[in-house]
Amino acid sequence: MASVFEQTIARNERIEPRDEMPDAYRATLVRQIAQHAHSEIIGMQPEGNWISRAPSLRRKLVLLAKVQDEAGHGLYLYSAAETLGVSRDELDEMLRTGRQKYSSIFNYPTLTYADVGTIGWLVDGAAICNQVPLCRTSYGPYGRAMIRICKEESFHQRQGYELLMTMMGGTDAQRAMVQESVDRFWWPALMMFGPPDDDSPNTAQSMAWGIKRNTNDELRQKFVDMTVPQAKALGVTLPDPDLVWNEERGAHDFGQPDWEEFWQVVKGNGPCNAQRLAHRRRAHDEGAWVREAASAYAARSQHD
Amino acid sequence: MTEHDEARPRAGWPLYEVFVRGKRGLNHVHVGSLHAADDQMALRHARDVYTRRNEGVSIWVVRSAAIVASSPDEKDSFFEPSGDKVYRHPTFYDIPDDVPHM
Numbered sequence: 368m369a370s371v372f373e374q375t376i377a378r379n380e381r382i383e384p385r386d387e388m389p390d391a392y393r394a395t396l397v398r399q400i401a402q403h404a405h406s407e408i409i410g411m412q413p414e415g416n417w418i419s420r421a422p423s424l425r426r427k428l429v430l431l432a433k434v435q436d437e438a439g440h441g442l443y444l445y446s447a448a449e450t451l452g453v454s455r456d457e458l459d460e461m462l463r464t465g466r467q468k469y470s471s472i473f474n475y476p477t478l479t480y481a482d483v484g485t486i487g488w489l490v491d492g493a494a495i496c497n498q499v500p501l502c503r504t505s506y507g508p509y510g511r512a513m514i515r516i517c518k519e520e521s522f523h524q525r526q527g528y529e530l531l532m533t534m535m536g537g538t539d540a541q542r543a544m545v546q547e548s549v550d551r552f553w554w555p556a557l558m559m560f561g562p563p564d565d566d567s568p569n570t571a572q573s574m575a576w577g578i579k580r581n582t583n584d585e586l587r588q589k590f591v592d593m594t595v596p597q598a599k600a601l602g603v604t605l606p607d608p609d610l611v612w613n614e615e616r617g618a619h620d621f622g623q624p625d626w627e628e629f630w631q632v633v634k635g636n637g638p639c640n641a642q643r644l645a646h647r648r649r650a651h652d653e654g655a656w657v658r659e660a661a662s663a664y665a666a667r668s669q670h671d
Numbered sequence: 672m673t674e675h676d677e678a679r680p681r682a683g684w685p686l687y688e689v690f691v692r693g694k695r696g697l698n699h700v701h702v703g704s705l706h707a708a709d710d711q712m713a714l715r716h717a718r719d720v721y722t723r724r725n726e727g728v729s730i731w732v733v734r735s736a737a738i739v740a741s742s743p744d745e746k747d748s749f750f751e752p753s754g755d756k757v758y759r760h761p762t763f764y765d766i767p768d769d770v771p772h773m
Binding site: 383385386387432435436439442443446447449450455511512515519658661662664665668669 | 683684686702703704705706708709712719720723724740742743744
């Protein structure tokens with residue numbers, strides 16, 4: 368006879384924190400939600416790089432709000448992960464010691480200000496593609512966190528696209544800067560959906576459990592189809608000679624990212640892996656006195 | 672508590688559950704959790720994390736450890752008493768269709 372867990376999944380109902388669940392389901396969720404949370408936290412760095420050099424007060428305010436949102440998203444997700452019986456300190460330590468991963472996209476540098484726009488458009492655009500189906504994921508707290516995040520991501524994508532539109536309406540040098548940025552981020556953005564389905568051994572089980580709702584390749588295709596008309600409206604070229612509309616499929620054909628590069632970055636050999644982790648560790652260490660002071664203040668107030 | 676324990680960052684920061692009233696006239700609704708050193712910090716962090724876009728007009732925070740919850744294991748027996756009381760629902764009563772405003 369099917370377990371209560373299996374029956375709940377079969378009815379497409381949500382699993383809640385105190386329900387019984389298979390150990391592997393719990394472990395998969397912890398890994399996925401933690402990785403997602405870490406990505407939001409590390410994701411503050413590439414864009415944070417441009418806060419002090421934003422070209423106007425308006426752009427600086429927008430960028431600050433966006434980076435603050437990424438912190439918030441990380442916290443929503445840590446909160447969801449904690450309902451599975453892991454502690455936030457534990458997760459934070461796993462990130463700082465490199466025992467849990469974050470999305471490889473954040474191991475690429477932001478070399479020009481146009482990258483702020485490209486990240487909003489392509490990176491957050493890809494994230495939205497990934498995340499919208501996760502609002503219906505089978506684990507309740509994860510789905511609820513995703514709903515909050517998706518509402519806010521829309522601002523992220525639109526501010527990025529608007530930034531790029533403004534630059535495309537500027538000088539030749541600005542247009543060239545946008546194109547160069549898109550050229551650098553296009554393939555890493557496609558990698559954000561993970562390896563091809565044939566090379567993604569966990570996908571089938573995650574879909575059976577209702578954690579994932581679509582395969583990596585399905586979501587990648589959706590992203591390409593969504594992005595092509597946006598690139599056209601913007602006036603940039605996507606750097607893929609194989610990208611062409613396929614009338615028969617009713618979808619775009621496109622080339623494959625360099626999966627060897629992808630695995631290298633996952634293994635820690637990307638352009639910024641070491642820098643991102645070092646920065647995270649430094650921020651943690653330099654914030655220690657604040658945490659200690661808050662603890663001391665709370666302890667004293669309790670004694671009064 | 673030794674000084675060493677006191678200095679250890681965050682080890683003792685309790686978990687708080689956060690409830691937000693979206694607007695006047697609505698109940699407070701659970702939105703998530705956070706860690707804080709004390710109640711006031713929990714409230715301020717709740718504002719920063721959960722109401723960056725005017726999502727609330729009022730926030731409650733309560734230590735997670737203070738919440739008493741029913742157990743999912745006793746789901747059936749705990750809620751069973753209301754299961755056979757169909758007469759508590761208006762649809763239990765047959766009223767002719769031509770009787771108005773019922």
